[in-house]
Each structure stands twice: as C-alpha cells, then as structure tokens.
Amino acid sequence: MHELQQRTVEHVDDNIDESTHVAVCPICGWWKILRIEEEINGTGYFEPDPEEFWIDGSYRKNRLWGAYGSLKELDLVDIDLPIEDVRAYLVGRYEKRFELHPRLFEQTVASVFEDLGYISRVTAYTNDGGIDVILEGINNQTIGVQVKRYKNSIQVEQIRSLAGALLIGGYTKGMFVTTSKYQSGAGRVSAAAESRGIAIELIDSDGLYSALEIAQRNRYEYKNDPDAPFYDLDNIPMRLFN
Structure with a gap:
C-alpha cells in the first residue's frame, strides 16, 4: 500500500468548528477527503437531542461529510487511451499489465523513462x-530498448x-523491459554482451513497477503544484455521511 500524503485545514465560524482532512496517494492518485463540522453550545442548523447534552450542560454535535476517489476501469486494448490514465491505473x-495492448505498453514504458530524465521516442510498430x-540518456548516450508484454519468462x-x-x-547500450521474469542464464548473456562492448540492462516486472512508482511521484510536488490533487479544497463535491 502506498503512503498517503495528508493535510488538514481548520476553520471556526460562530459556534461551528470545521476541519477538512485530505489524504492523497502521490503515485496512483487515489484520494479521500473528510469534512467534520462540530456545533458547540449553539442552535445553528443542528437540532439538539436531550440525550446529547454533556453532564456539565454543554452541547456538542458532529456532522461528517466526505468524498473519495477510485480508479476507473480502462479498456487496455484501446491504444488511444491517455498514457497518464494508463500509468495511474x-x-x-499492476496485475492488469498483461491486458495492455503491446503498442500501448511501448508508449507507457517510453513515458515512464521520460519522467525519469530521459528523452524518449517510440519507434515504428512494425519493422x-x-x-x-529509443532513449537519450546521460552524456547523450543513445539506448535501444526492447519491450515485451509477456506472462512467460523471457528466454x-x-x-x-x-x-x-x-x-x-x-548502439552501445540497451535495455530489455518486460512484464514478467527472465529465464535462468539471461544475466550471463547480458554480462557476455557487455564484455563485448554492448551493455544490456534487464528490467523485470518488479523493476518496471519500481520505475513506474518513481515516475508517478516525480509528476508533481504535493502542496506546491496546482496540478496536484486537491490543490483547491473549495471546489470538491461532498457527500453527507450521517
């Protein structure tokens, strides 16, 4: 589970104490927001109940409002899906990665590496x-990347x-990126290629997910970026829970 970034905004108006609590995942975008309104010894818009008076005669009553977000379902064979939506999904x-259209997977990988500091370009789908x-990395090094959306191990x-x-x-450097694992011996072949002047980095399913998490986190700095979720707390629709 990803760590949520959180903040609370408090406001006092007459006899109503109001606090708004926001929690958002900076990686996948899942969020929740709660607003608590507490009336203290007032007649406001809460109707007092005799059983709710405290022993000292004071009166308090809470009302909880809230809203939350969830990931929408995506048709992962639709190559026209926005890459931002695919990444967040x-x-x-992540178990849905095997349903990605191969072309969409190539575009997603290119987008992830671009947010990790590379200049990326997707080649022609055929031939x-x-x-x-193709990635342009440090010192203008060009890296050729092969992408395979596989369930079985890469041979x-x-x-x-x-x-x-x-x-x-x-190319003098390459990457192999897959949604699965590598067959025993793949590391030895990679090392042999490097000894001959062609370095090949092997990125498996776990490595790809780690890169995706980092890339998502790099998208914005919470609290400072107007594009981050809940930058404007006043325009979030709320639902009364009680």
Missing part, C-alpha cells in the same frame, strides 16, 4: 529492427537477439 492494479523505444535467446539488434543499429 497500472500503479494501482522496428528489434528496438521498440535467453531473446536477449541474444536484442544484442544483435543493438550491434546492427550501432
């Missing part, structure tokens, strides 16, 4: 020479194929 429901995404031969594609394309 995946970070909350791409084995390279799905050693697929790493060798990427090494060949990198060599033909003139």
Whole structure:
C-alpha cells in the first residue's frame, strides 16, 4: 500500500468548528477527503437531542461529510487511451499489465523513462529492427530498448537477439523491459554482451513497477503544484455521511 500524503485545514465560524482532512496517494492518485463540522453550545442548523447534552450542560454535535476517489476501469486494448490514465491505473492494479495492448505498453514504458530524465521516442510498430523505444540518456548516450508484454519468462535467446539488434543499429547500450521474469542464464548473456562492448540492462516486472512508482511521484510536488490533487479544497463535491 502506498503512503498517503495528508493535510488538514481548520476553520471556526460562530459556534461551528470545521476541519477538512485530505489524504492523497502521490503515485496512483487515489484520494479521500473528510469534512467534520462540530456545533458547540449553539442552535445553528443542528437540532439538539436531550440525550446529547454533556453532564456539565454543554452541547456538542458532529456532522461528517466526505468524498473519495477510485480508479476507473480502462479498456487496455484501446491504444488511444491517455498514457497518464494508463500509468495511474497500472500503479494501482499492476496485475492488469498483461491486458495492455503491446503498442500501448511501448508508449507507457517510453513515458515512464521520460519522467525519469530521459528523452524518449517510440519507434515504428512494425519493422522496428528489434528496438521498440529509443532513449537519450546521460552524456547523450543513445539506448535501444526492447519491450515485451509477456506472462512467460523471457528466454535467453531473446536477449541474444536484442544484442544483435543493438550491434546492427550501432548502439552501445540497451535495455530489455518486460512484464514478467527472465529465464535462468539471461544475466550471463547480458554480462557476455557487455564484455563485448554492448551493455544490456534487464528490467523485470518488479523493476518496471519500481520505475513506474518513481515516475508517478516525480509528476508533481504535493502542496506546491496546482496540478496536484486537491490543490483547491473549495471546489470538491461532498457527500453527507450521517
């Protein structure tokens, strides 16, 4: 479970104490907001109940308002989905990654690495020479990325194929990004390729999710960014809970 960022705003008006509490996940965007109104010894809009008077004769009554957000369902085979929506959905429901259209997965990976500081470009969907995404990294180093949305483990031969594609394309570094794991021996092939001047970084399902979390967090700084959720507390629709 992701750590929620929280803040509380308090306001006092006549006999009504009001506090608004906001909690939001900076990674997946899930949120909740509660507003508590407490009437103290007043006649306001609360109708007193004799059983609610305190032993000292004072009277208090609370009313709780709230709203919360939830992740909407997405049709992950729709390649026209906004990438921001796809990323927020995946970070909350990562088990759905296998349903992503392969092209949408390539675009999502490119978007994640762009938020990690790279310049990214998605190649043609067909006849791409084995390279799905091209990254411009530190010192203008060009990185060729192959992306595979698989359930089964990536085989050693697929790493060798990427090494060949990198060599033909003139790359000195590559990445293999997958939604699954790597077959035993993939690390040895990667090390052998690096010894020959072509470094290949292997990013499995867990590594991809970690990159996605970091990229989502990099999207904004809570409390300071007007694009962050709940920057304007006054315009959030509320529901009366009691």
